[in-house]
Amino acid sequence: MTKTxxxxxxGETLPVPPVWMxxxxxxxxxxxxETRAKAGDFLSLCYNPDLAAEVTLQPLRRYGFDAAILFADILLLPQALGSDLWFETGEGPRLSTITGPADLARLKDRDAIHETLAPVYETVRILSRELPKEVTLIGFAGAPWTVATYMIAGRGTPDQGPxxxxxxxxxxxxxxxxxxLTEATIDYLSAQVEAGAEVVKLFDSWAGSLKGQDFDDFAVAPAKRIIAALKARHPGLPVIAFPREARERYVGFAKATGAxxxxxxxxxxxxxxxxxVQTDGCVQGNLDxxxxxxxxxxxxxxxRRIVKAFSNGPHIFNLGHGITPDADPENVHRMLAAIRG
Ligand SMILES: Cc1c2[nH]c(c1CCC(=O)O)Cc1[nH]c(c(CCC(=O)O)c1C)Cc1[nH]c(c(CCC(=O)O)c1C)Cc1[nH]c(c(C)c1CCC(=O)O)C2
Structure with missing residues (x-):
């Protein structure tokens, strides 16, 4: 096993941490x-396997990251379950809302998702053929709570109020x-693995707004179920969990979920x-x-401070959240030089 x-x-401590963003x-x-303009819009790009594979590869050519993450979005799954989905330019995602049992009843069942998501699996297949040998291919999905916050509100919300x-x-x-969502996410990630994803990551971007028992019930329990089912179907599959802004609940999260x-x-x-946290195993992060x-x-x-802080255990260098559109591409080279020396 050579991929860093x-x-x-x-669980290996490496002299230089592997990195992706x-x-x-x-x-x-x-x-x-440029490629997004060629595709027409963001969702057309997600559902175009050749172009989605192309944008996945672009940052690897420029920077030589150790991992590629499938180009897609966490909101494709709700769309595959029958929610309407569109992106308002400059504002973000919009979906049909879930306000009660009638809206829920209109959703499709888990078996129906692959019809919509087939192009995503094709993107994974292209990538697993085209990626350099030393690069790891990461698949992903949103965690049920985070995806539910968008489906219920019909958009992103500052406090997940709805x-x-x-x-x-x-x-x-x-x-x-x-x-x-838990069941559909198992099937979705499993299909990504069958298509060639070597690692999967579960994005719980709004985990921080779940408090007390709610955090156990709706962040820990679904992740645990998803990870157990995936590992039963794909023994040895590594899983990264991202319960963003979990604060003190990061402690023990890997053990509690099996991540x-x-x-x-x-x-x-x-x-x-x-x-x-790192005392329980690998951590990823966490540059601002x-x-x-x-x-x-x-x-x-x-x-350098982050590299040093995590240097006594397994660490994958990453950002604490996504790189923003106003970032300077040259600064990524400077970050990599500071990591790799
Ligand atoms: C909450 C969430 C979403 N999507 C995602 C999350 C979880 C991570 C996080 O907290 O950021 C995850 C995601 N979204 C995207 C990826 C692709 C892989 C990667 O490069 O990380 C991944 C892993 C592409 C994307 N997803 C989106 C873009 C920008 C779309 C564009 O090109 O205009 C990209 C590259 C759009 C998106 N997608 C989503 C929002 C709220 C937005 C609008 C905000 C924005 O524009 O940045 C939902």
């Missing part, structure tokens, strides 16, 4: 913007939606995470993405 990402995920294919790259409200007002509908690696956002201190906008000495200092 797989070695780190298996969340949203590494994206609008900060001129070649991405999802919390449905959870309080109509627990049965809310729990049934989480259940459907091989916990991805950390940049609100937690690397020294604290090395002592309290705004440093790729501002650059300078702070970018270099902070990158």
């Amino acid at each position: 990402i797989l070695r780190a995920l298996a 969340m949203r590494q294919a994206g609008r900060y790259l001129p070649e991405y913007r 999802a919390h409200a449905l959870k309080a007002a109509d627990r049965a509908t809310f729990a049934a939606l989480i259940d459907l 091989d690696c916990v991805a950390l956002d940049n609100s937690v201190a690397a020294d604290w995470a090395a002592e309290n 993405p705004s440093l790729l906008v501002t650059g300078g000495e702070a970018l270099v200092t902070e990158t």
Whole structure:
């Protein structure tokens, strides 16, 4: 087993951490913007296997990252389940809403998703043929809670208010939606693995707004179920979990869910995470993405500080969240130089 990402995920401490970036294919790259224009719009790009594979490969050509992440979106799964989905330019995603049992009943069942998602699996197949031998291919899905927050509200929300409200007002509908998403996510990720994904990552971007028992019920429990089912179908499959802004709940998250690696956002201190989270295995993270906008000495200092903080255990270097469209592509080279020396 020679791929550095797989070695780190298996618990090996490497002299130089392998590195990739969340949203590494994206609008900060001129070649991405060009390919997206050719596709027409973002969703057409996601469903065009040749072009989606092309944008996945672009950041690898430029930077030589250790992993490629499939180019797709966490909201393709709700679309495959029958939600309407579109992107408002400059604003973000819009979906039909789930407000009660009638909306839930209109969704398709888990077996129907592959019809819509077949082009995504084709993208994975192309990538597994075309990627350089040393690069690891990561598939992904949104975690049920995060995906549910978009399906319930019909858009991104600052506090996930509508999802919390449905959870309080109509627990049965809310729990049934989480259940459907959990089952569909197992099938979706499993199909990505069958197509050639070597690792999968579960994005729970809004995990931080779940408190107390809700965090156990709707962040930990679904992740645990998904990971157990995937590992039963694909023995040895490494899984990265990203319960963003989980704060003190990062502690023990890998053990509680069976994840091989916990991805950390940049609100937690690397020294604290090395002592309290990395003790259970591989961690990924956690540079503040705004440093790729501002650059300078702070970018270099902070990158080195993170590498050093995690140097006594398994670590995959990454950002604490996705790189933003206003990032300077040259700053990514500076970050890599600070990591790789
Ligand atoms: C919440 C979420 C979404 N999508 C995703 C998450 C979880 C991670 C996170 O918290 O950021 C995950 C995602 N989205 C995208 C990927 C591709 C792989 C990668 O490079 O990381 C991945 C892994 C492409 C994308 N997904 C999106 C873009 C930008 C679309 C464009 O080209 O205009 C990309 C490259 C659009 C998107 N997709 C989503 C939103 C809220 C938006 C709009 C905000 C924005 O524009 O950045 C939903």
